Every structure is written in C-alpha cells, then in structure tokens.
Amino acid sequence: MQTPVIEARGLDLTFQTNDGPVQALSNIDLSIERGEFVSFIGPSGCGKTTFLRCVAALETPTGGSLTVNGLSPEEARQARSYGYVFQAAGLYPWRTIAGNIRLPLEIMGFPRAEMAERVARVLDLVELTGFGQKFPWQLSGGMQQRASIARALAFDADILLMDEPFGALDEIVRDHLNEQLLALWARTGKTIGFVTHSIPEAVYLSTKIVVMSPRPGRIADVIDSPLPRERPLDIRDTPEFIAVAHRVREGLRAGLQGADAA
C-alpha cells in the first residue's frame, strides 16, 4: 500500500488564549490517499481551517501525529508539497494576473523562461488564457478566485489545500467553478483538501467527506462517496446524491447534539 498523502493520528490542538485554553481539534484520526478529493464540513468554529493550517505547518499541533507525504508538515512545506487557496482571492491589486501567479515562483527563484511557461500552463488549466495582462479589478469575483487557484498550482505541488474558496460567490458562479474544479482535478490527479459550509458542494466534489462537530473539533463521520468520478451537475438530482447529502446532514446533526450534551 502507498503511504497516505496526509495522515493524522490522535491529533490534538489546544490554543492558549487570554480567556483560557480553546481546544480546536481533539483526537483526529484521518488518512487521505493520493488523488482523493476530501471535503471538510461542519459548523463554524469546529476546526476545519485549523486542520488545514496544521497540514500546511501554519499551526503546531499540541498532541498526536501528522504526516504529509510521509514527512512532518514543516518538512513538507519546505519541499513545497502543497498549494494553498484562501477564502478571499488575495491578489495584489498592483500586479497583473500573470504577475500575481508569478510571485511565488519569483520568490523561489525560478528562471524567467520557466516562469512564463508555468504561468501560461496554469492560466490554461483554470481557463483564464488571455487574461494574464489584466489587473485583478478587471476580473469578476469568480475569475479572481480561479486566478488564485492558478497561483496555488504554479509550482506544481501535488496537494491543493482550499479553505472555502467559493464561499463568497453566488450560486451560479459557484456551480460553474465546482464543475471546473472537478475537471481540473481529473486532469491533474492532485490530492485536494477542501473546506466548505455547503452540503451540496461537499457531496458534488468529494470522494471523501469528513463531517466535523464543534467544541472541541472532532470527526463525527467520514463518508466515502459512492458517486462516480465523472459528475455532471444534474447528478445532484439522483437518489445516490440525495442519500449522501442526507448522511452528511445526519452527521452534522448528531455532532451538534453530541456537543450540546458535552
């Protein structure tokens, strides 16, 4: 068997705050295999972002173990194992789209010709060919978010971590981006960790859905999706899709009841 791309065992994280300790993650056990699309869903404050940030070595767990490509998160960060896409596109307004995508490559010291070639390739992947010389304000919100995905893809990491990338967009744009993201995932074979508040989005995109519950953040359910990888948007009307959505909803409800009882 291959080493899991991301493996958490008994992962805990307690923040020390002025109001006392806040346990953000408690005893998280999770294995993510190569090429999976894994969504994290749960109520606000259940630790979804904190988990992604641990994977990205932006937070340090206080207990348990976590490996990324068999390495510590810090080693994986140094090996540029992942790209990270945030909720806000976070593009620099004074740089063109190509200039924004090139920025991490410039920091890493890539040669000029290779940067140009990589920028052209990722613009094509997110269907923004021809927009490289535009500035962020000249693009719609959905296009800006695609540009930020292109930036995360530019150094060709095999893991893509996405923290509610489409949360601020309207539903029609979001549907379109979801379709494009699935197509991109199919073409690149990347492993994707995706945070969302939307049940339909989680079910539509994922091969695995991690349902989390709050106070402290625990895993309430892990659902391996029975849906085929080829997913037209109208798959959302099928009984199989509705059954998975139902199970996610049940997991969320059970998690909330458990937290109330705690």
Ligand SMILES: Nc1ncnc2c1ncn2[C@@H]1O[C@H](COP(=O)(O)OP(=O)(O)OP(=O)(O)O)[C@@H](O)[C@H]1O
């Ligand atoms: N740096 C920090 N210091 C103290 N507490 C923190 C810190 N970061 C997160 N927390 C707390 O940890 C818990 C989990 O936060 P996290 O942002 O991971 O939740 P989330 O599930 O991503 O929420 P949302 O859906 O609202 O983004 C929350 O109670 C939050 O207040």
